[in-house]
Amino acid sequence: MTDLTADLTSLGVKEIRDGVARGDFTAREVAEAFNAAVAEAAALNAFIVTTPDHALAAADKVDADRAAGKELGSMAGVPIGMKDLFATYGIQTTAASHILEGFLPRYESTVSSKLWDAGAGMLGKLNLDQFAMGSSNETSYFGNVTSPWRKAGSNAAMSPGGSSGGSSAAVAARIAPAATGTDTGGSIRQPAAFTGICGIKPTYGRCSRWGIVAFASSLDQAGPMARSVEDCAIMLGAMAGFDPKDATSLDMPVPDWEAALNSDLRGKKVGIPREYRMEGTDQAILDSWEQGKAWLKDAGAEIVDVSLPHTKYALPAYYIVAPAEASSNLARYDGVRYGLRELPDGSGLQDMYAATRAAGFGDEVKRRILIGTYVLSAGFYDAYYTQAQKVRALVARDFERAFAECDVILAPTTPTASFPLGSMTDDPLTMYLNDVFAVPASLAGLPAMSVPATLNPDGLPLGLQIVGRPFDEQGVLNAGLAIEQRAGFTARPEKWW
């Protein structure tokens, strides 16, 4: 039994789904194995709450359906982790904040509903940076997540990336075969890169935002995090689709990405953006980028140089647009209707707002609310917000022009590998730089993926990023698959937890 458990938790989405369908093992066995692995991994602090019963119930349903000869969904029997930014019916949904601690939604997000409909079950709600604001998973009210990875020869606790750090840690540690993430400015790709897994942010609008606690509405996108490109394709297929409840949702059919996976890149052009060659980028990252080019060339693609001239303005623009939207999106957490309420003796409405929000939000959230409030205020709006929107349009135009010359763009996902927890908490600007390669695709709403490439000399994973044209998730996944096949990335963190 122990052996079987170990075997089952090493399986990915496709292997579990197909194994359950074939009858190699039952969905319940899979759920039990992962529930046990989750219970053992408390040291990672990847989950805010665990929901073993949810996973078991979903598994039993799949087993019963299979026994009854019913058709099984694309995620049938796969227990997943759910980033705690997705509202889940009757299960605490906090965005890793104190202000929403204990909040039990009476609704289910569109994306999680679709996953349950596809036969997935839930292992628990995954930790994250508070309100998805952070790149290291250190802003959670429920404590930081610790990466399962460690530097060679060191016991220092490392960052799993952020904001989807619970997701990346859980998938890398094999306590979940896959997890949902959300990406506003790199929050799927950066943690995926830090932990040696795959993660894709689809085109803005592919996945409904309904029921996802909003950070920056014009940027937020849900996506899957898993250990293979194919698993990402399967899970994205279950998550995506038009939703009339989200006015920004794409009213387009969802292609069968899994079926159309093809790593033969003959006839495809891969663009290398020269502006991504930035100072401060690790040599190992630059080396892996070179390696990536060689792999894609080997897969038949032609490598071309492209220019994205406004790249250096993307990060500052992002740190205006995202906080501006966040400052407004987070105004609803006011202590009036749900969540935390701090009502000091004799206080009025304004005092209640101040006390509730002071106690309910962490420092990074407050910082971004302040930035956002400032850039939208009278007299500064044009200089900041309007200007940032212009930059955003220019960044999008850069990509449009580049995609006239290539089919996908290859770049590093991050400028460095994972860093020790606590090493950057006093330096928010350096922390923000982590997303320098991820943010441009977010501003342009483009599909982008991180795929593990190699380990750096410290034994930490490095990821490569592929950015595609709007709606061309297939092109991104195919290039990702070509890299995956050539990288042969099989490294996994040694279990210390």
Added chain:
Amino acid sequence: MSNYRIQGATGEWEVVIGLEVHAQVTSNSKLFSGAATAFGAEPNSQVSLIDAAMPGMLPVPNRECIRQAVRTGMAIAAQINTWSRFDRKNYFYADLPQGYQISQLYHPLVGEGSLLIEADEKAGIAEDKIIGIERIHVEQDAGKLMHDQHPTMSYVDLNRAGVALMEIVSKPDMRSPAEAGAYLRKLRAILRYVGSCDGNMEEGSMRADVNVSVRRPDEPFGTRTETKNVNSVRFVMQAIEHEAMRQVDVLESGGTVEQETRLFDPGTGTTRTMRSKEDAHDYRYFPDPDLLPLVLDEDFLAECRASLPELPDAKRKRYIEVLGLSPYNARELTAEVETFARFETLLAETAKAIGKDEPAVATQVANWSLSVAPGVMKALGDEGDPANATAAAQAAILAMQDKGEISGGQAKEIFEIVLKTGRDPAEIAETEGLKQVSDTGAIEAAVDSVIAANADKVEQYRAGKEALFGFFVGQVMKAMQGKANPQLVNQLLKGKLG
């Protein structure tokens, strides 16, 4: 030109008025959620997850609300912007669950238009005047705080939160309380014609923010104040009057008018400071990132246009030019939806009953509708049941009158019985003896006996004293107990007297 002037101690002052009218859009559900909008429901019974701003909830525009605003824009001949956008107006208040109101600051749905207020001597409006309308935008209403439910806490009712409002912003084109009143009444009529707002000011479905400033005639605009949420035409006029006087007093005593937001107190008819410019909110408007720009296509616009009814000005013109009504009658009949609807139904019924076309009977029907029928109903008071005043019954009365079967006086008497009992007018005329005699033989006999009995007067008449004709008519009518058809009496008398 308005000649309304405030006579100050130091000379004349002109008042400059602009109105921002908030009109609740008539629709079954809210602007961005599916929750119902009925007035008077139990507190918090019409609140969706979106209205309560639960985490992760998203607004989706309600097409019907947009349609109603576009139709309203078309009704004031305004520019319809086929590309518009929603903005967030950010501020904290307990009746505003999202912490922002979704509104349209930068790119409103409807651009410039105008409406006509008509000359009204009695109200002091010398001539017709066009009032410019700056824009109409759509936005969410807020909820309501209830302060009387608990000794130390306020309760929040979110039923109204998220209901669609049109904010209709006039230009500063009005120069007297009367013009502002006329503008409001006209706007209300247009909204009700179009069906985009029920115009019910008591229930709060229409309220006005009143911008007032004063200046010396022909000088530049003065500093304005804004008096919020005034909810009747009379109050708006009172607020203007009071606020203008107050500003004149301030200026004449050497002070300056502060740009500020004020509140109207209906009890005293006065305004007072709500918040000064220094306390003004910084609303941090920015485009709502949850919503895409609103793009209207030609089909949508064509449908909106096609669904517009005949509007007040066009109807009034038609009543005068086609139906031949007096300008007064035309204005009265077109002022309210109910009035013209009743009139047009009765007109059609009457024309059918008489067998003539509508213009031929329109004046008769108009006089009946505006003066005769209301007079009878008023005199009758509670004894009459308005439900009995069907178009069919009234048309039957008018037709009998038109054919000479009954006199005007008999028409009123019959209508009175109809109102009391709901009986059939023809049956009443028959049973109650309320018919004129149109029997030529009977009238002729009466004429003959009157002529015979008044030989001397007949002689005088024939000698040229034509004024005596009325005497003969009176005598014949008396002999007929007032029931003779006067036309026949005239006709026969003329013939016999030669």
